[in-house]
Amino acid sequence: MSYLRKIEYEMIPSDSFSVIRGCAKCGRKTHFTSTEKFRVNANGNQLDVWLIYQCEECKHTLNLAIYERQKVSSIPKEEYQRFLDNDKELALKYGTEMQLFQKNKAEVDAERVSIAFVKKYEAGESVENDSLKNKFMTTIHNPFKLKIRAEKQIAMVLGLSRSQVKSMLETGGLELIEQLPQKISFLVGDGGFSQTD
Numbered sequence: 001m002s003y004l005r006k007i008e009y010e011m012i013p014s015d016s017f018s019v020i021r022g023c024a025k026c027g028r029k030t031h032f033t034s035t036e037k038f039r040v041n042a043n044g045n046q047l048d049v050w051l052i053y054q055c056e057e058c059k060h061t062l063n064l065a066i067y068e069r070q071k072v073s074s075i076p077k078e079e080y081q082r083f084l085d086n087d088k089e090l091a092l093k094y095g096t097e098m099q100l101f102q103k104n105k106a107e108v109d110a111e112r113v114s115i116a117f118v119k120k121y122e123a124g125e126s127v128e129n130d131s132l133k134n135k136f137m138t139t140i141h142n143p144f145k146l147k148i149r150a151e152k153q154i155a156m157v158l159g160l161s162r163s164q165v166k167s168m169l170e171t172g173g174l175e176l177i178e179q180l181p182q183k184i185s186f187l188v189g190d191g192g193f194s195q196t197d
């Protein structure tokens with residue numbers, strides 16, 4: 001009997017995204033990072049809420065609009081209170097929401113995204129095909145559609161270097177089955193997992 005092992009991971013951001021942008025004060029492109037603080041501005045019954053970013057070099061601020069001229073009544077009370085409290089969890093939620101950055105025309109530095117892999121599923125499956133024996137069908141789900149190259153994702157999951165992954169792809173030790181913005185799947189022999197749990 002041959003077994004194919006199936007493993008599924010979910011790739012999630014573990015820290016707020018950083019933004020690359022020209023800083024007016026520094027006079028060049030720098031990185032802006034989240035302060036994990038909100039700015040709330042009430043004007044009559046209208047509300048603006050921003051997530052505050054700042055230049056790493058000079059602390060010049062960049063406000064990312066979450067709500068603009070929104071009716072106070074349309075914002076959930078509980079969320080409004082969390083804005084006022086500078087709730088860190090909520091700041092992380094918005095700081096990893098790609099739509100927020102797109103809406104604000106802020107360029108996320110994909111190379112800098114710190115991520116965590118959460119194992120969601122693992123099982124063995126008996127297969128007829130002997131060529132799949134002792135192989136791992138691994139899927140990495142990418143619900144945030146983080147723009148990280150497939151080789152890099154694989155390298156991080158397997159605990160290998162990118163060049164090791166590249167040569168394994170070339171020699172057939174590793175086979176990329178599917179490559180989509182929301183997930184990748186690859187087939188690897190048990191040697192590929194020797195350096196992880």
Ligand SMILES: [Zn+2]
Nearest residue numbers: 023026055058
């Ligand atoms: Zn600056």
